[in-house]
Amino acid sequence: MPVRSSRLVDLNLLTVRISSNLEAFDAYAYFSRDAPEGTAPDHEIVCVDLDRDPYDPRVLGELGDRTLRAKRFRSGYYLNHIFGDPAYLVTEPGRSFVFGRRLERTVWPYFVKRILTDFAVDHGYLHLKAGGFTFDDGGATLLVGPNGGGKTVFLTQACLAGARFLTNTHVLVRDGEAHAVPSAVRVRRAPQFEALIDGHGLVPHLESGDFVAAPELLFPGEPRDRGRVRNIVITDFAPDRPQGFERISAEQAGLFLGLFADAVVNYGLKDDLLGHHGGDLDAFTATLATLRRQLTDLAEGARCYRANVDMLDPSVRTAVLAELASVSSSVVPDAAGPVGP
Template sequence: MAGPADLGTLPVRSSRHVDLNLLTIRILSNREEFDGYAYFSRDAPAGAAADHEIVCVDLDRDPYDPEVLRALSDRTLRAKRFRSGYYLNHIFGEPAYLITEGRRSYVFGRRLERTIWPYFVKRVLTDFAVDHGYLHLKAAGFTLDDGSATLLVGPNAGGKTVFLTQACLDGARFLTNTHVLVRDGEAHAVPSAVRVRRSPQFEQLIEGHGLTPHLESGDFVAAPELLFPGEPRDRGRVRSIVITDYSPDRPRTFERIDPEQAALFLGLFADGVVNYGLKDDLLAHHEGDFTAFTGSLAAMREQLAKLVEGAHCYRANVDMLDPSVRERVLAELSSNGHRG
């Protein structure tokens, strides 16, 4: 069992260069087939340069000496967590070894699809956002006929996906499912596959297209083009922000809230750094520079304040599967105009 004497000559048997709208990532694997590719819905244009590369080496396919990999691994907190089998949030697996060389990351381990979307995409998006003056939010979103965007944020299992799906099936255009980059009130989509739960509605789609199972047991991933009519949108000026927290046990409501309330909520439930536990990664991105790190945090806070001040903000506990409710909610979002 040898060590990787030259990282530049590792075995690569498959690759995919994916388009995330404002940036691209090239993913390479030593496996002929790699499930990590399935989480992306769009390929980068031919000839485009990759903004970041991720090289995934499955140790079941090509074994390397763990002691050598440990010695080569980054000295960051994230690399230490990888070596313990903890990747990000609730995603974990066998020990993995993270090696970073500028805009190229190497990861050695097993079932490495568990690191691509759960960790690498989130980190690369956050790094890009702070370097280019964007705000990275955990949010779903769609655009309406006039091109204006509605962002959906909320707690896990709060109904974002149902709200998004029903809006898009009712004529709205898909913008994003999980991530969005925002600057000066403009939302930029991060193209990705959509999580699909097995149900009579999607059974034929799952079987007919041989969809890849999601990391979470029982679910699958599909490109939005397979699910919704019309081409997905890449961007839209944010007109509305809807905080979804569906609970059939509480009174139904769709009501306006103050921008200050929205900012407090988004700061905890939508901010990428907070939601994904990336504060140590962001500090490492700034090479421990305290002034640069706090400057990035201040810039993100300012972007968030501008975003909610320029939008209509709502709190929603609504059943979007009810046609009459869906019609009323979408009519409100279509007609609310800009804040005066």
């Protein structure tokens, strides 16, 4: 099987080797950090483009996995809203093969999410869909929310205002400590990013009109690898609704996290997780109970907020970041309205 390019990527707590039969593979652009050569990868992903090296689909169908995920891949459905040509999965311990076309649509959208979830379950971490940043004292703020709720704007404005970038979309949490998953950041073509996009030849994102860039190109200071979770912020920016930044209860936050941040729920990985346990119902349900307990503990150990604020407004941004940076909160629970200076 020809391998014409390869990259050993560093995901902080684990490493993954991605290989392709293409000399240039767009999937590499989604990763911002390489692991030192010689590092033994925790998992390998081998992507074979059938336009470059044709294989008989009938043979691939016979060799491929018999899982629900493999069946969906063969129908051209990868994960969530990501579709493409039919693809064929062949899974071995520690290694995944995928045969198809435009396979960059499978690496970050599916394989990384599954590998992170499997790693988290096996090592006692909680895998969350969340952005995050830290302050100079190491206190971390995690950002969760619905799609289009303003997480990226909140994260970007915080980092441009002096906070340190932690993570864009994935974080592994254990015992109140958030561990970053280094990745590129989505950039929309806007006047302030034109020179960056064109000057660095950024790779287009899977979503039309966007690009991906390493956080080091966007923000001052080195990204952080970890931080103690101080705050959890639910971002849901809607300018037509009353603006405000308010404390909410840990119970409210935990319920929200269970639907909008838990990786298994968000990415539809329940069948993959059951397969990871070899179909063992007892082990599977024990893992679900552990994940629920970890979510509850995380919310109870942090200050939880709901944010409907315009982070592009300098006065609002300053007040919100001052509140999040403080060691003791000046916002009382259930207080409506924007944070004061």
